Amino acid sequence: MNGGGGGRRREAVEGELERLRAEREELDGRIRLLESQLEADSAGEDGTGAGPEAGDGACGGGGACQRRGGNGFAQEGGLPADMIYRYSRHLLLPDFGVEGQRKLSQSSILVVGAGGLGSPVALYLAACGVGCLGIVDGDDVELNNLHRQIIHKEAYVGQPKVKSAADSCREINSSINVVEHHHTLKPCNALEIVRKYDIVVDATDNLPTRYMISDCCVLLNKYVKCNNHLPDFIHIVLSKEFYLFVQPLVSGAALGLEGQLTVYHHNGSPCYRCLFPSPPPVAACQRCSDSGVLGVVPGVIGCLQALEAIKVAAAVGEPLCGRMLLFDALSSRIKIVKIRGSSPLCSVCGENSVFTQEDFKKFDYENFTQSPMSDKAAPGVNLLPESARITCRDYKKVIDSGEPHLLLDVRPTHHFRITSISQSLNIPLSVLEEKLPILETSLKETTEASGLGKQASLYVVCRRGNDSQIAVQLLREKGFISAKDIIGGLQSWALDVDPDFPAY
Numbered sequence: 319m320n321g322g323g324g325g326r327r328r329e330a331v332e333g334e335l336e337r338l339r340a341e342r343e344e345l346d347g348r349i350r351l352l353e354s355q356l357e358a359d360s361a362g363e364d365g366t367g368a369g370p371e372a373g374d375g376a377c378g379g380g381g382a383c384q385r386r387g388g389n390g391f392a393q394e395g396g397l398p399a400d401m402i403y404r405y406s407r408h409l410l411l412p413d414f415g416v417e418g419q420r421k422l423s424q425s426s427i428l429v430v431g432a433g434g435l436g437s438p439v440a441l442y443l444a445a446c447g448v449g450c451l452g453i454v455d456g457d458d459v460e461l462n463n464l465h466r467q468i469i470h471k472e473a474y475v476g477q478p479k480v481k482s483a484a485d486s487c488r489e490i491n492s493s494i495n496v497v498e499h500h501h502t503l504k505p506c507n508a509l510e511i512v513r514k515y516d517i518v519v520d521a522t523d524n525l526p527t528r529y530m531i532s533d534c535c536v537l538l539n540k541y542v543k544c545n546n547h548l549p550d551f552i553h554i555v556l557s558k559e560f561y562l563f564v565q566p567l568v569s570g571a572a573l574g575l576e577g578q579l580t581v582y583h584h585n586g587s588p589c590y591r592c593l594f595p596s597p598p599p600v601a602a603c604q605r606c607s608d609s610g611v612l613g614v615v616p617g618v619i620g621c622l623q624a625l626e627a628i629k630v631a632a633a634v635g636e637p638l639c640g641r642m643l644l645f646d647a648l649s650s651r652i653k654i655v656k657i658r659g660s661s662p663l664c665s666v667c668g669e670n671s672v673f674t675q676e677d678f679k680k681f682d683y684e685n686f687t688q689s690p691m692s693d694k695a696a697p698g699v700n701l702l703p704e705s706a707r708i709t710c711r712d713y714k715k716v717i718d719s720g721e722p723h724l725l726l727d728v729r730p731t732h733h734f735r736i737t738s739i740s741q742s743l744n745i746p747l748s749v750l751e752e753k754l755p756i757l758e759t760s761l762k763e764t765t766e767a768s769g770l771g772k773q774a775s776l777y778v779v780c781r782r783g784n785d786s787q788i789a790v791q792l793l794r795e796k797g798f799i800s801a802k803d804i805i806g807g808l809q810s811w812a813l814d815v816d817p818d819f820p821a822y
């Protein structure tokens with residue numbers, strides 16, 4: 319412990335420090351005043367105000383497009399008046415401030431997918447003032463998208479999602495540059511589109527696209543001379559002369575009542591292939607269109623993706639690198655787990671990788687993952703001979719002719735409750751084998767009720783015509799030799815026979 323003399327000395331030093339800080343603050347205030355006077359004078363001389371640059375042209379490449387020019391800034395490192403007012407709540411944050419907003423306004427971010435995840439991502443990035451926002455999506459808006467894809471409105475049903483999303487973003491913030499890429503991202507176009515942006519947000523919902531985007535970001539690593547201007551977040555200093563430019567990837571997923579997100583390929587975090595060198599089995603890959611999703615779940619994950627993208631762009635906080643956030647909507651639990659770092663053995667980002675951009679363009683991601691990039695192209699199974707199948711139109715003729723028959727619907731019970739063809743019997747495929755006695759009894763009753771003495775025939779239907787084939791295969795093995803599959807399931811029934819049958 320110091321004696322009384324030491325205590326007095328400390329008090330004196332603290333007093334002096336306080337006086338000097340006050341003096342510095344006063345000087346800073348005078349400097350700011352003089353700078354703003356100077357700025358006002360020069361704006362008057364050259365006739366330029368602080369108006370924002372905006373446009374809808376494509377990005378020029380190599381970083382943010384349409385960066386604000388020298389005249390746009392009040393001073394070196396400062397912001398023009400319109401930005402100060404619009405983003406004042408950001409500027410008030412000591413950890414974000416002018417510097418964070420400036421970096422954000424100079425960054426370019428690509429959102430892949432304008433669906434459930436992409437909606438909040440694009441809306442927040444637009445509102446927050448990212449310099450250039452690219453949106454890529456090849457689909458059109460459908461009515462059954464609107465419960466979760468909140469960027470789209472009813473008036474846009476049938477129109478391209480990119481147009482709908484871009485219009486919404488421009489309505490929120492006309493001062494940023496929004497670029498529409500009306501394509502499905504594929505190996506043949508991904509490098510060209512992705513290379514124009516600093517950061518990529520994967521807001522898609524399928525496995526092949528997830529691998530493709532990650533590979534694409536890795537392959538776009540480039541060595542850049544350090545005298546070029548680069549935002550702080552995308553380079554690793556290699557020497558006094560070179561930076562390595564890497565493309566961070568903010569990846570999210572939402573299905574059912576769960577979601578997850580992480581940041582790949584940034585600050586030493588792995589790429590997707592480092593974590594998953596081989597794709598999981600097809601059965602493990604579900605989609606919203608098959609398994610359902612509660613609308614707000616992708617909303618939560620999408621908001622978190624926007625947050626991570628902003629943190630990376632503004633170089634603030636600790637992005638989710640090397641960690642994965644897991645969200646469980648039912649229990650309201652959020653868990654963050656550590657994931658392994660980048661693997662030196664990774665076939666794409668590893669030290670000895672021989673995977674080139676040319677290899678990438680030719681790589682068949684659908685074959686690699688055994689899963690389609692679009693649910694519209696979902697391949698149907700083909701398990702049965704033609705004699706064991708019937709078209710929906712021909713099945714309609716069976717009904718109209720009064721032929722005694724039983725219609726077995728093998729969808730899960732909660733699907734059957736949504737809608738069904740009248741007088742069908744629901745036994746889900748998962749329990750069909752154990753419930754064969756019920757089927758047998760029902761068939762017998764149908765035969766007896768017809769009074770024709772002829773065995774009633776058996777038709778099997780499901781949602782899309784895949785499970786019904788598996789069911790018919792099983793039924794024929796078990797002796798129900800008349801069982802026939804209704805080709806294309808209820809989806810074809812709605813298309814070809816009954817336009818009023820509710821599609822889902």
Ligand SMILES: [Zn+2]
Nearest residue numbers: 589592664667
């Ligand atoms: Zn890797």
